[in-house]
Amino acid sequence: MAFQIPRGTQDVLPGDSEKWQYVEHIARSLCSRYGYQEIRTPIFEHTELFLRGVGDTTDIVQKEMYTFEDKGGRALTLRPEGTAPVVRAFVEHKLYGSPNQPLKLYYSGPMFRYERPEAGRFRQFVQFGVEALGSSDPAIDAEVMALAMHIYEALGLKRVRLVMNSLGDLDSRRAHREALVRHFSSRIHELCSDCQMRLRTNPLRILDCKKDRDHELMATAPSILDYLNDESRAYFEKVKQYLTALGIPFVIDARLVRGLDYYNHTTFEIMSEAEGFGAAATLCGGGRYNGLVQEIGGPETPGIGFALSIERLLAALDAEGVELPVESGLDCYVVAVGKRAKDEAVRLVYALRRAGLRVDQDYLDRKLKAQLKAAHRLGALFVAIIGDEELERQEAAVKHMASGEQTNVPLGELAHFLLERIGKEE
Ligand code: HAM
Numbered sequence: 001m002a003f004q005i006p007r008g009t010q011d012v013l014p015g016d017s018e019k020w021q022y023v024e025h026i027a028r029s030l031c032s033r034y035g036y037q038e039i040r041t042p043i044f045e046h047t048e049l050f051l052r053g054v055g056d057t058t059d060i061v062q063k064e065m066y067t068f069e070d071k072g073g074r075a076l077t078l079r080p081e082g083t084a085p086v087v088r089a090f091v092e093h094k095l096y097g098s099p100n101q102p103l104k105l106y107y108s109g110p111m112f113r114y115e116r117p118e119a120g121r122f123r124q125f126v127q128f129g130v131e132a133l134g135s136s137d138p139a140i141d142a143e144v145m146a147l148a149m150h151i152y153e154a155l156g157l158k159r160v161r162l163v164m165n166s167l168g169d170l171d172s173r174r175a176h177r178e179a180l181v182r183h184f185s186s187r188i189h190e191l192c193s194d195c196q197m198r199l200r201t202n203p204l205r206i207l208d209c210k211k212d213r214d215h216e217l218m219a220t221a222p223s224i225l226d227y228l229n230d231e232s233r234a235y236f237e238k239v240k241q242y243l244t245a246l247g248i249p250f251v252i253d254a255r256l257v258r259g260l261d262y263y264n265h266t267t268f269e270i271m272s273e274a275e276g277f278g279a280a281a282t283l284c285g286g287g288r289y290n291g292l293v294q295e296i297g298g299p300e301t302p303g304i305g306f307a308l309s310i311e312r313l314l315a316a317l318d319a320e321g322v323e324l325p326v327e328s329g330l331d332c333y334v335v336a337v338g339k340r341a342k343d344e345a346v347r348l349v350y351a352l353r354r355a356g357l358r359v360d361q362d363y364l365d366r367k368l369k370a371q372l373k374a375a376h377r378l379g380a381l382f383v384a385i386i387g388d389e390e391l392e393r394q395e396a397a398v399k400h401m402a403s404g405e406q407t408n409v410p411l412g413e414l415a416h417f418l419l420e421r422i423g424k425e426e
Pocket of ligand 1: 080081082083084113115120121122123125127129130131259260282283284285286287288304305306307308309311312
């Protein structure tokens, strides 16, 4: 039996991997432009971290974690998200003591959730995310959203929409929670069993239910925005004011509660409005989590961040018909005809590579025509042909593939010639 890839995972093959690299390159360079530094954390963590961090009443913790026991009997979990691990590292390495405050971090890597696979929903997916720890300035809320939007814009996406909400502070949430319980209690039996449990454990989660989304009780549920206290309201107003000042359009959706427990104040999602984008339209999600550092054992420290999935980003680019400017494969393909020429080609290819050029050659003993075809397939900008005659003269016949223009170049000058023509520094 042939092996198959596990459900909900995917291979990224050459042809596509260049797109991944390009997208990650743009996201990284924008992060550095905004003053964010990379952090790398392990792919698995102690299970307890996610129970605490993500929240034990969330779908992620209740249904979606890849949890296993290692040979030492420890309960470990493949990370379903990046925020709790980053906060764990922040506390463990006492980064709250660093003179750099707020600490602005970004990360990129695979996350794992046992979800029902469908278009845009995977069991292993790659998140690119940022976390800014140590400031409760609404300007940083605006910065984080601006950065996410900037990444999409820089890649050429046009049909994206920033949706925002505020969950307020603890007091506001408490008042809203009581109102939700009053609203749903008498008719909770009309909702699914998950919602019935949520009424007891975490009523806010009811608003996030996928099954009962269209139930009449949802539309009439009390809005968090009516329960924000003065401080929370003022905070939210300031965030909106900054976004407006940056010229970033947004809409407010009071039903945006997000699927993780750590949020308060600002929450947001970025959706694709491209045609044909269904269930996986949420490209990016994030928000403020002022209690999380303390929950994980650190000093009271505010935080905010987002994570976007690269799979969904690439799907949105496809849906909008955006072609990424990924580089062609090779600067030069060395075509050798005959045994002596082949020996020379081996040496020459290495020398050209050492000079900084992207170069390849034939390893299948192909005829001249087939080698030229290979050069074409690999997207070589130039071919350098050497046969007995060229060897005699210590030259290569260099052909510019796009124009067909051909010149003889001494072998010793080939690297210089190519670097100059391609516009690369020597
Ligand atoms: P999240 O909303 O659970 O938030 O995930 C963020 C993004 O990851 C989603 O908007 C979606 O694009 C992508 N995503 C989630 N699940 C899948 C999946 N199964 N397949 C493909 N893509 C998926 C978080 O993870 C938070 N840690 C974000 C955050 C950072 N909040 C503050 N800081």
